[in-house]
Amino acid sequence: MFLRTGLMQYGSIYGHGAYLGPDFTADYLNRSATLVRDYYGGEKSAGAGDRTVGDYRVNRYDETTGTLVWSDAQAAAFTELTRHYAGLLGSPDGKQGLRPDAVTDPEEIHDVTAYFGWTAWTAAAERPGHDYSYTNNWPSEPLVDNEPTGHTVTWSVLSLIFLLVGSGALFAAFGRWNFLGWHRRDHRELRFHALDRVRLTPRSGPRRGSSW
Structure with a gap:
């Protein structure tokens, strides 16, 4: 659906795509991490930052079931960002190169937001057996301690x-x-041809007895 609606010609994933719109991986990661931190009490809370980092860096993917588990805070952020991307992609204005009403179907909005969230997860969650993500911590995001x-x-x-x-x-x-x-x-x-080898073209003009 992301490709079919031409969003790759508007924004990007992992920095690959057009630059009229946002890089959806970095955009989702930053927005969701901000919402998760606010969920835990915001900047004034002593443990909000560490809990936010834990939600994103800890890999909760179950290979046996193929299920990725998000925390309650991440799920709440997803719901909020679904509304955000519905307004961005479903705008009738068509600003910054995005065609008007590009994505308006609620199911497609849900699916494309889930896709953005999945790419953000791969950029932050530590791959098994390593202390960096599936994308080598790219794009970086200080809120989740994601440094290149x-x-x-x-x-x-x-x-x-x-x-x-x-x-x-x-x-x-x-x-x-x-x-x-x-x-x-x-x-x-x-190079020039010798004159004796050049074939002359017949003269064009009025016939004998005719006048100009």
């Missing part, structure tokens, strides 16, 4: 370096060898 891992930073930097080095090598190769690059067109030779 060293591997995330290392491979991001290396990917950027490889991109720059590869692009530089490609441009250098095209500039060095003419048969690869754009100089090939500039080096074309201009």
Whole structure:
């Protein structure tokens, strides 16, 4: 349903997609974590922050039944965010590149909100046997103690370096060898046919005896 309604052309999941709208993974994670913290007493409560982190970092997925269990606070946040996304995706205004009334069916709103919530869970819940999430803690969210891992930073930097080095090598190769690059067109030779080999075309004009 997310793809069928064209939401990938409006927002993104895990940062992949269009940037007219929000990254729904990061958006859901931040909004839901804020609501969960408020559920536990908000900023003034000494234990609200730790309980919020526990709700998101502890992996409650049961592989035997295929069931993901949320806390009562997370379930309440889901209900609130369902109303939020119903207003965002069902708006008749069509702002920021989203077509008017993109998603209005209550069941589809529920399903797409659940999808956002699932991606947020994969970004925060610790994968079995590790102290980081299924997405290496990406996107990051301080409210759930979700900081990018060293591997995330290392491979991001290396990917950027490889991109720059590869692009530089490609441009250098095209500039060095003419048969690869754009100089090939500039080096074309201009040739002329010998006059005795050029076939003349018949003259076109008025017939004899006619006037202009």
